Amino acid sequence: MSGPATDRWMELRPYLDRALDLSPAEQSAYIESLRAENPALASELQTLLSSQRAAIEAGFLEDSPASLLGAFVTPGQTLGPYTLITPIGQGGMGTVWLAERTDGRFRRKAAIKFLNAGLLARDAEQRFRREGNLLARLTHPHIAQLMDAGVREGGHPYLVLEHVDGEPINRYCDRKALSVDARLTLFLDVLAAVAHAHANFIVHRDLKPSNVLVTNDGIVKLLDFGVAKLLEDSGTPDGEAMLTRDGAWAMTPEYAAPEQVTGEPVSAATDVYALGVLLYALLSGRHPAGETIRSPAHMVSLIVGREAPEMSAVVTTDDDTESAAAIAGRRSTTPERLKRRLRGDLATIVRKAMRQRPSDRYASVDALAEDLRRSLRHEPITARPVTFGYRAARFVRRHRTAVALAAVAGLAVVAGVIGTLSQARVARSQRDFAVRQLARVEAVNDLNQFLLSNAAPAGRAFTVSELLERAERIVARQHGDEDIRADMLVALGRQYELQEENERALRLLEDAYTRSRSLTDQTTRARTACALAVALAGSSDLPRAQRLIDEGLAELPRGLQYAPDRVSCLLGGSDVARHAGAAVRAVEYVEEARRELQNAPYRSAIQELRVLMELAESYRVADRRTEAIPVFEQAAALLSELGRDETAVAGTLFNNWALTLNVIGRPLDAEPIYRKAIELSRTDDSDEGVSPMLLINYGRALRDLTRLDEAARYAEHGYAKARTAGHEVIINQSLLLRASIYREQDKLIQAAAMLDEVEPRLNEGLPPGHIAFASLASERAQLASASGDLSGALEMVRRAIGLAEAAIRSGREGARFMPVFLVLRSEIERELGELDAAVTDADSAVRLMQDAMPPGMRSSTTGLAYLALGRALLAQGSLDRSRLALRSAVEHLEDAAGVDHPGARSARGALETGAGPP
């Protein structure tokens, strides 16, 4: 270009230079002054300056050149934690790469989709991430999971997706020569996935064979759910929708519904249309618009205002019989038979799905699926307008089933063992046993007999509550000895506690306590006081609980005949102390109970068991875990000796034992013990009857063993159950656990969503400075680190450490988290190149663990501390010291978490490559 344009530019240039050095206000003044002598030049200059502002607002040429294009996406390049391996496809929306997660401990494959969209401005970037976040919550076995929606430097959006190794559904069906029925069956999986998304208010908008893959195992996987909308909504700064700029279409014309072509609102019915086209093509081998499309305009005319030809007619057009035979052959049939099959019901169904007007189509994907299923079963199809009444009836039908199922589940819980896991409950039920064993009050014994014998009647299934109510009425009608009545009330109250009917339990125990005040039998007065204390401890009136314990103990002088009751009250005292967070006092109570027991006139194995279990538990709570473990072992042996190792009590014991093992870093030992606890509390083949706390504890051990998929399953199940039960503590713990599992699974958005969910809950439910906030900060740190935000990670881990230090200073729980936080900070510091700090932190973590663990006991936490130390030293170039640390890491991790633990492998790898041969 030369001539006038060049001259014009050269003439304007000095004025532009001048103006560019001025502030906006000065620019206006300058232009105004120019306008007086040369109005044309002034207005041209003004145009140029306003286009400068537009260019700045649009971020024109602002991004870094390497991110301008997928052209410079090259194998081996990294994107956050992912390393790109090879391009695996090009789609309308962008280039897809196979990637592998490489940082840290795990290697797993993912698909990264670089979107061919314009650059996103900052607000659009946030919108993109937010909507990606919503999409990531969409989980279904037939939907490829969206794991992350990110924006590269310079505003290029990308998506991280579950990697699906499969082929388009039409190709799969043809290759396998699937019959029409087999195709329909496969298609029902597609419908299930779409219906699930619709139920979550997500419309696909771009359903087509290349988005409906089938893996080699025949598993359907839908890709790109909601992505079309995600892109459209993340408009560019000047308000254009990204994919509609240049008039480019967001959807694929062959599968676009009329309303998409004409720009009318898109709804679930849009997907129904695309599914109709997909089904048409799958069944008939032809596209409904025929094969003669020449131009976009032609295409539009074929889509809009025109119903597709009958599938059966398409198969056997006279001039193309050869190809019809081929199509039939790929469906393992003959043209004649195929033609017959594609008439009638199937034709009606497809036609209804592909109606021009959205309201004429199937009202839902479910309705379409229902008709296809009927057609497969050769039942009459509905294919009539789906009325509200029809849908309501269907809803009620579904609802009725759900009600019936819930009832069955309820009975199962009642008929089976009680899956409670709090130590208080164990103590209580043990007291009940003790009461019966010692047979001090026959009436109580009879009552318990009655309850036990009627708990699982052959005919009608009573709930335990029903039985207790009957028992309560029996007790109320009984006249006579008030001592016996008080003891019976205590027994009943404890049974209600076991049923977690705390209000009823408290009512009965208060009644028993009040009645016993006028009694002369000290043991009865002590028993009612201590029983009420334990029940109150659970309902958080701790000061009164403590007073009642003191009162009960004061009733019981030292002496052989009082020893059993003293043991019970001391154990109650321990329970109350633990609830009050006074771990040291709890240990004192239970140790006194042990001494008392040794003085007892007879050996009560049941009381011995109670003491061992309470001792182990109070050691555990008092951070004396390594002392707790042998006591757990003794208790388990005694249980087995008593023939009670298949009871709920055993389940609780195993849970607490395994929990202790896992906390000191021995997940390999913890896992089988948890397994046993779960098996004990099962009421059937499923985990339905298992306590949510046990489920998430087990999930945590599985996570520590990096069996992440199983871990996620247990954590999610535990969460769902805790939600149903409204159990706040377990809900919060399972959210934090799920966050960590998802993070390790690279599902960063889901992980963040968990943390966002738990944070306000913690704020509301816990006092400031509670150690849970440190856990939250640590989780946030790891998430930031996983997303490549190291400085953010460092800030969060510092917060975690600060909170833990404060907790330790004020005598609260926190010490056991310290080594874990220090290891985390060391890893982050190392990545930031702050090697001295990294070495110091890892070293401190190792020392803390050495102090906490008895010599010779190996722990995965110690192993991870050594690993961090070894890595930091390696980075520092201290090869000899690094080798030593790495060897210790291998020893600890292999022993505590298994030879295949990623940490162990990573330490061995570092020894082989970085730090030289061991």
Next chain:
Amino acid sequence: MEQGDVPSAPADVSQLIAASEAGDAAAREALFAGLYAELRRLAKRELARSGAQVTLSATALLHEAYLDIAGRQGTSFPDRARFMAYAARVMRGLIIDHARMRRAQKRGGQFEITALATEAGELVADDRELSRLSDALEELAQVDPTLTELVDLKFFCGFTFGEIAAMRGVAERTVQRGWEKARIYLYSNIKSEGKLPFPDEGPRT
């Protein structure tokens, strides 16, 4: 075009630069072809060397190319600034060629649906935009070549204002002002669909 491991090193780069600056079109072609091959070879080598961990930056690539060629050609080599200007122009070509190649690989353009297979007719947006930028840059090269050079260095190769100022021996502010002018020209050009940044038919003085 594809270079093997043993590259045909560009002929004497300094001579080619001198000749092309004197208006020798063939020398200019040879210079660009040689640099193009050199950059591709280096990119390949860098990727192989850095393994899976490093992102390849265009800037690093150009520095590498300069050192390589300067090393081979000794003291007769022209100054860095001139070399970088040419190399940056080549880098732009490399990036845009890559984009066009990707586009060519795609089946048809936006609506050029030839046969209705069940697969998607695929859409391309990015590289078209890049092509328009490329056209606008060619126009700008005619009008104000220093500005085009600046865009090559800054946008396509990722040099900072400071680096470019040092390279050219001018104040950073001058470079920044130049950059703003280039952006104004290009943005107006692209927004007005390839027309001039200011109306041809507009009033003239």
